Amino acid sequence: xxxxxxxxxxxxxxxxxxxxxxxxxxxxxxxxxxxxxxxxxxxxxxxxxxxxxxxxxxxxxxxxxxxxxxxxxxxxxxxxxxxxxxxxxxxxxxxxxxxxxxxxxxxxxxxxxxxxxxxxxxxxxxxxxxxxxxxxxxxxxxxxxxxxxxxxxxxxxxxxxxxxxxxxxxxxxxxxxxxxxxxxxxxxxxxxxxxxxxxxxxxxxxxxxxxxxxxxxxxxxxxxxxxxxxxxxxxxxxxxxxxxxxxxxxxxxxxxxxxxxxxxxxxxxxxxxxxxxxxxxxxxxxxxxxxxxxxxxxxxxxxxxxxxxxxxxxxxxxxxxxxxxxxxxxxxxxxxxxx
Amino acid sequence: xxxxxxxxxxxxxxxxxxxxxxxxxxxxxxxxxxxxxxxxxxxxxxxxxxxxxxxxxxxxxxxxxxxxxxxxxxxxxxxxxxxxxxxxxxxxxxxxxxxxxxxxxxxxxxxxxxxxxxxxxxxxxxxxxxxxxxxxxxxxxxxxxxxxxxxxxxxxxxxxxxxxxxxxxxxxxxxxxxxxxxxxxxxxxxxxxxxxxxxxxxxxxxxxxxxxxxxxxxxxxxxxxxxxxxxxxxxxxxxxxxxxxxxxxxxxxxxxxxxxx
Amino acid sequence: xxxxxxxxxxxxxxxxxxxxxxxxxxxxxxxxxxxxxxxxxxxxxxxxxxxxxxxxxxxxxxxxxxxxxxxxxxxxxxxxxxxxxxxxxxxxxxxxxxxxxxxxxxxxxxxxxxxxxxxxxxxxxxxxxxxxxxxxxxxxxxxxxxxxxxxxxxxxxxxxxxxxxxxxxxxxxxxxxxxxxxxxxxxxxxxxxxxxxxxxxxxxxxxxxxxxxxxxxxxxxxxxxxxxxxxxxxxxxxxxxxxxxxxxxxxxxxxxxxxxxxxxxxx
Numbered sequence: 069x070x071x072x073x074x075x076x077x078x079x080x081x082x083x084x085x086x087x088x089x090x091x092x093x094x095x096x097x098x099x100x101x102x103x104x105x106x107x108x109x110x111x112x113x114x115x116x117x118x119x120x121x122x123x124x125x126x127x128x129x130x131x132x133x134x135x136x137x138x139x140x141x142x143x144x145x146x147x148x149x150x151x152x153x154x155x156x157x158x159x160x161x162x163x164x165x166x167x168x169x170x171x172x173x174x175x176x177x178x179x180x181x182x183x184x185x186x187x188x189x190x191x192x193x194x195x196x197x198x199x200x201x202x203x204x205x206x207x208x209x210x211x212x213x214x215x216x217x218x219x220x221x222x223x224x225x226x227x228x229x230x231x232x233x234x235x236x237x238x239x240x241x242x243x244x245x246x247x248x249x250x251x252x253x254x255x256x257x258x259x260x261x262x263x264x265x266x267x268x269x270x271x272x273x274x275x276x277x278x279x280x281x282x283x284x285x286x287x288x289x290x291x292x293x294x295x296x297x298x299x300x301x302x303x304x305x306x307x308x309x310x311x312x313x314x315x316x317x318x319x320x321x322x323x324x325x326x327x328x329x330x331x332x333x334x335x336x337x338x339x340x341x342x343x344x345x346x347x348x349x350x351x352x353x354x355x356x357x358x359x360x361x362x363x364x365x366x367x368x369x370x371x372x373x374x375x376x377x378x379x380x381x382x383x384x385x386x387x388x389x390x391x392x393x394x395x396x397x398x399x400x401x402x403x404x405x406x407x
Numbered sequence: 408x409x410x411x412x413x414x415x416x417x418x419x420x421x422x423x424x425x426x427x428x429x430x431x432x433x434x435x436x437x438x439x440x441x442x443x444x445x446x447x448x449x450x451x452x453x454x455x456x457x458x459x460x461x462x463x464x465x466x467x468x469x470x471x472x473x474x475x476x477x478x479x480x481x482x483x484x485x486x487x488x489x490x491x492x493x494x495x496x497x498x499x500x501x502x503x504x505x506x507x508x509x510x511x512x513x514x515x516x517x518x519x520x521x522x523x524x525x526x527x528x529x530x531x532x533x534x535x536x537x538x539x540x541x542x543x544x545x546x547x548x549x550x551x552x553x554x555x556x557x558x559x560x561x562x563x564x565x566x567x568x569x570x571x572x573x574x575x576x577x578x579x580x581x582x583x584x585x586x587x588x589x590x591x592x593x594x595x596x597x598x599x600x601x602x603x604x605x606x607x608x609x610x611x612x613x614x615x616x617x618x619x620x621x622x623x624x625x626x627x628x629x630x631x632x633x634x635x636x637x638x639x640x641x642x643x644x645x646x647x648x649x650x651x652x653x654x655x656x657x658x659x660x661x662x663x664x665x666x667x668x
Numbered sequence: 669x670x671x672x673x674x675x676x677x678x679x680x681x682x683x684x685x686x687x688x689x690x691x692x693x694x695x696x697x698x699x700x701x702x703x704x705x706x707x708x709x710x711x712x713x714x715x716x717x718x719x720x721x722x723x724x725x726x727x728x729x730x731x732x733x734x735x736x737x738x739x740x741x742x743x744x745x746x747x748x749x750x751x752x753x754x755x756x757x758x759x760x761x762x763x764x765x766x767x768x769x770x771x772x773x774x775x776x777x778x779x780x781x782x783x784x785x786x787x788x789x790x791x792x793x794x795x796x797x798x799x800x801x802x803x804x805x806x807x808x809x810x811x812x813x814x815x816x817x818x819x820x821x822x823x824x825x826x827x828x829x830x831x832x833x834x835x836x837x838x839x840x841x842x843x844x845x846x847x848x849x850x851x852x853x854x855x856x857x858x859x860x861x862x863x864x865x866x867x868x869x870x871x872x873x874x875x876x877x878x879x880x881x882x883x884x885x886x887x888x889x890x891x892x893x894x895x896x897x898x899x900x901x902x903x904x905x906x907x908x909x910x911x912x913x914x915x916x917x918x919x920x921x922x923x924x925x926x927x928x929x930x931x932x933x934x935x
Contacts, residue, residue, distance in 0.1 A: 096933065156763050158931040172931060179769035191764040196685040204775075207678040208768050210671045236689070434846045445853050449862050456723045456867070457715045585693040592700030596707050603714055605801075608706075 084168070085129035086260055086292040087153065092162035094123040094148050094316075122148040124316035125162065132259070135286045135293040137303035137324070140313040146296035149313070150262050153294070154184045166260055180209060183258040185250055187265035192237045198248040199233045202255060209256035216255065223251045226281050243274035250278070254285070261285075263295040267302055279305040335371045336390050337364040342383035351378060360385075413510065414485075414518045421521040435524040439476075443531050446472055446598065461603045463630070468600075470539035471626040475598050477532030478562060478621045480525045482594075486567050488520035490574040490587060497577045497663070506664070513656050516574075517567070540629070547629060554628040554638060561645040562620040566590075568648035569617055571656060578659035590616060597622035620644070675770065679778035680785075687783055698787060701743060702794055708862060709735035709802065724867045729805030730893070734864055736795050736804050737889045742861070743791045744784065744820055745827045745884055749776055750851070753835035754844040762838075762930065773832060773919075780828065808892050815901050819888040822908035827884040829915030839926035860886030866895070883908045 098118050123145040130136055138146050151157040152164055155171035155178070164171060169178035192201040206216045224230055227247045232240060240248065246266065254261070263282065267275040283306050286293050297303055303310050304324065312320040337352065340361045348354055351374050352366035366374045371389060378384060450472065454465045463471070493516040496502040505515050540547050570587065577583045593616040601609050601623040613619040624641055627633045687694055709732055716728040726734065756762045765772040799806070808816075834851065838844050856862050858872075859881035865873055876882050887904050890896050896904065 151763075154767060156766055156931060158928070174766070174927075176769040179767060182767075184763075184767055186763070189760055189763075191761070193682060193686065195689040196682065200682050200685055204675075204678050204682055207671070207675040208770050210674075434843055438846055438849055441850055441853055445857055445862075448857070452863055452868060453711065453715060457719055459718065460711070461714050461718075583692075585696060588693070589696045589699070592696065592703060595700075595704060599707065599711055603710055605710070608710075 086132040086134070086167055087130035087294065088163065088165045089129070089149075089153075090127045090163040091125050092123055092127070092149070092152065092164055093121065093125050093160045094145075094152060094157060095160045096120045096122055121316050123152070123159075123313075126313065126316070126318045127162075128311055128318065128321050130292055130294060132292055133286070133290040134309065135282070135295070135307055137307035137310040138294055138296040138313065139298070139300070139303050139310055140296075141298055144313045145316040146313060147264055148316075150184065150264050150294070150296060154182055154262055155179070156184075180256060181258050182260045182262065183253040183256070184262040185253045185264065185266055187246070187263075187268040190237070190245065190249060192245070192248060192252055194238050195236055197234045198229075198237055198240075198252065201237070201248075201252055202233075205252055205255050211256055215257075219255055219257060220251075223254060226284060227251055228277075243270050243277075246270060246274070246278065247281075250281070257289065257291075259291055261291050261293045263293065265297055266295070267297065267299060275299075275301070276305075282306055333368055334365050335368050337366060337371070337375065337378070338362070338386075338388040338390070339364065339378055339382075339384055340386040342385055346382055348378075410514065413514070417518050418521050418523075421523045431524065435527055439527045439531055443472075443476065443535070446475075461600055463600055466539050466542040467626070467630045470536060470543065470629050471600060471622060472598065473532050473534075473536030473539055474559075474626045474629075475532070475622045476528050477536060478559070478566075478597075478625070479594065480528030480530075480532055481563055482566055482570075482621075483522055483528065484525035485518060485521055486563075486570055487587060488522045489517050490570045492516075492520045493574050494577045494583060494587070498581055502663070506660075512660065513571075513653065517571070543630070546631060551629055551631060554633055555625055558620075558625040558628045558633070558638065558641055561641040562617075562622075562625055564645040565617050565620045565641070565648050568645075568652035571652040572648075575652070575655050575659040578663045590618075593618050594621070600626070617644075672770075672774065675774060676778040679775050680782040683779045683782035684786070687786060694787070698790065701746075701791070702739060702798075705735040705739040705742070705861065706798070709798075712863065713802070724864070726864060726867070727805065729803050732799065732802035732804035733806040733893055734889060736798050736802070737806070737892055738861060738885065739798075740788075740791060740795050741820065741823065741885055741888050743788060745824045746784075747780055747828055747831045749780075749828075749832050750835040750844065750848045752776070753838040754848070757838040757842075757844075766927065766930070776832065777828070806893065808894055811898060812892055812894050812901070815905065816888055816892045819891050819901075819905060819908065822905065822912060823884050823888050826880055826908060826911045826915055829912065829919055830880055830884075833915065833919045833922050836922050836926045839929050855881050855885075858882065859884060860889060864890070864895075880911050883911050 098120055126149065140146050148157065152159050153166055153171055155174045158172045167178065167181055169175055171178065192198055202220065227250065229247060229251060232244050232248060237245060237248065250266065267278055279302060282293060282295065285291065295302065295306060308324055309322065310324050311318060338361065348362050348364060352364040355363040355365050375387065375389060378387065450468060453460065460468055496505065506512055508515060573586050576586065593612065596612055597618040601612050601619040604612065620641055624637060712731045713728050716723045716726065716731055721727055837847055858876045858879055865876055865882060865886055891901050891904065
């Protein structure tokens with residue numbers, strides 16, 4: 069029987085985690101319907117029910133005030149985890165507590181201390197100025213007037229909201245809207261902040277601004293922040309610690325520097341040759357080949373040298389150097405963790 | 408000819424899209440049948456207290472109900488969906504895709520979407536209509552049938568032009584999403600002969616929101632109430648509205664292309 | 669309590685702002701709200717006139733009064749929550765409602781009541797105009813007017829509770845618009861909107877008596893028009909109270925179940 073642990077003295081506060089997850093599992097049951105009339109008729113009699121584990125036994129803790137990046141490709145289980153942490157989803161198995169509360173019980177006191185921001189989803193009322201939605205939140209979260217004024221001023225300053233607050237939300241650009249969404253979510257000064265892909269769809273400048281804000285907010289107010297993203301840049305800018313999830317399982321939980329070392333130890337060179345019969349194995353690891361187009365994997369330090377040699381030795385039509393895509397990188401990490 | 412081929416292409420896309428949801432068919436059928444049933448029951452109740460309604464006999468009102476469902480189905484099948492999508496496309500910018508196509512924009516906008524389930528309403532409407540006609544028997548001859556079809560076409564063209572004019576407003580006023588609803592609300596009044604209504608309402612339903620041309624006028628053709636003035640008037644109004652709506656459309660399009668980046 | 673009052677006050681301001689933004693749609697909607705009872709008013713008046721001035725105990729003037737009062741009662745009890753919920757589930761906004769530390773029904777109540785504070789006065793003016801134009805005959809007794817107030821309030825509560833509960837169907841199915849349409853069609857028939865219930869065939873009246881529709885709309889109208897005896901009126905109020913209770917219980921059960929379903933499959 070889970071008992072609610074409420075931190076009563078400073079010592080307990082310092083040691084008990086803000087977020088505690090142990091062997092968390094979420095399994096979706098889908099009925100699989102196949103194409104074709106015959107399968108459709110069969111489907112009328114018996115539906116095949118498949119279990120899809122979205123989150124497959126993950127464990128990690130967040131200390132109060134930590135800012136952690138939750139990284140993984142689409143469909144890895146990030147959003148599902150966040151929803152379980154915020155009480156929107158009921159876990160299939162495992163333990164999860166946030167600030168000592170069990171999220172899915174949705175106790176009022178719990179809901180008042182957390183917030184969830186979902187990229188590209190709006191809680192702001194569409195046709196009227198954001199300020200109205202802020203006032204609504206003030207009433208919902210019972211924020212005292214003086215506190216509200218102060219917090220709003222701080223957020224306006226940090227996010228540069230000044231000219232945006234009195235425009236109808238639908239007239240704002242995507243980036244401006246996101247800033248207002250974030251502000252609305254933080255009015256009640258939650259101690260735990262869940263951000264689900266907050267920079268998705270935004271231009272590079274806006275992404276940077278929002279990252280800067282999150283970092284500053286965490287520094288000033290000590291809120292615990294769990295941020296999901298499939299942009300490496302988000303995580304690099306904000307988090308010392310990063311948790312990587314893939315196919316519902318944790319692949320990595322630790323310092324970002326160790327992760328960066330691991331992930332970007334190599335670069336990818338894509339070279340298009342005039343002569344498709346060349347053998348490039350001496351230049352690096354050949355990842356793929358198709359019609360004269362080679363994809364090479366070379367150690368980061370050797371990239372310049374190898375590129376030089378390729379251009380000097382071979383009839384190169386086109387050459388491109390890039391970081392490996394995050395999905396491929398994570399696949400590699402997965403392969404490395406399970407030899 | 409190529410217009411028909413284009414229309415057929417949009418039809419096919421719509422059918423393929425909808426057949427993926429076979430359960431939809433039964434739900435749509437249920438809804439349409441329920442709506443028709445309530446209509447007929449209402450009629451039954453009214454005629455249990457009287458023999459005629461404003462001079463219309465029960466079978467004649469039944470024919471009107473048939474026309475109501477038939478025309479409602481035609482509007483819902485090809486006229487309304489295209490206009491709704493057009494209004495949305497002005498707001499979210501996808502109109503630009505349409506404008507770069509080699510076909511006339513008005514044509515594409517008009518037939519770009521087909522709500523295939525409305526065929527159920529058309530079918531039900533025809534069914535009720537045929538039933539009513541059988542009961543009206545000898546009163547409906549070839550002349551009446553011909554005039555009926557003519558009035559049906561005129562009515563459809565008038566409604567189409569009306570919708571087009573309303574939709575064209577979205578070139579200037581971006582927030583007209585719900586403007587087509589005004590016809591929906593008014594169309595309810597088309598269940599009954601427009602002659603029942605007081606003068607001001609009759610005028611509004613004829614010349615402001617042309618519901619009368621959609622239902623009452625074709626029904627009048629079938630029940631021998633159609634005068635030559637009304638017939639010629641309907642044809643004339645249809646022609647005028649087609650021209651006016653087309654011109655208004657061109658003006659709107661120029662405005663849009665002139666001011667958008 | 670004070671916090672709740674604050675929430676309602678804020679929602680009122682929000683609703684006002686929204687209504688101002690959508691004033692054109694609002695006008696169109698109100699025209700529709702007037703037109704429907706008006707059409708039936710006219711149709712029944714024609715029937716009445718051609719039948720020598722009265723039908724089934726209603727004179728032409730009675731019909732006018734009936735449908736005009738009906739228009740106002742409908743306006744008073746109306747909710748749009750079923751369409752709202754379908755939209756919320758489709759857009760994924762339900763999650764936000766579940767993250768807030770207040771029950772989402774409060775902002776819906778506040779929104780509903782706030783908008784009626786604006787639309788009702790306008791409708792009353794229109795009703796007055798129509799009453800003159802169609803020579804509505806209305807001369808209620810004092811006790812009928814007195815009992816009309818609680819009947820109206822109870823009707824609103826019954827309708828709101830039941831329609832909010834029905835809206836929760838959005839948790840289980842995407843076919844909410846089909847349910848909505850069927851609901852409104854049945855209501856048209858069984859609440860007295862198409863014709864006074866006493867004009868319907870007897871078996872239908874019995875069915876209508878067991879369903880809540882009459883208690884949402886028809887009953888207050890009949891009461892004000894003096895169509896009920898004191899005993900019948902009091903009995904009706906009692907039945908309304910029972911429906912309110914049933915509504916509360918149903919709401920709690922369905923809401924709990926709905927949240928459970930939602931949190932099992934997410935959105």
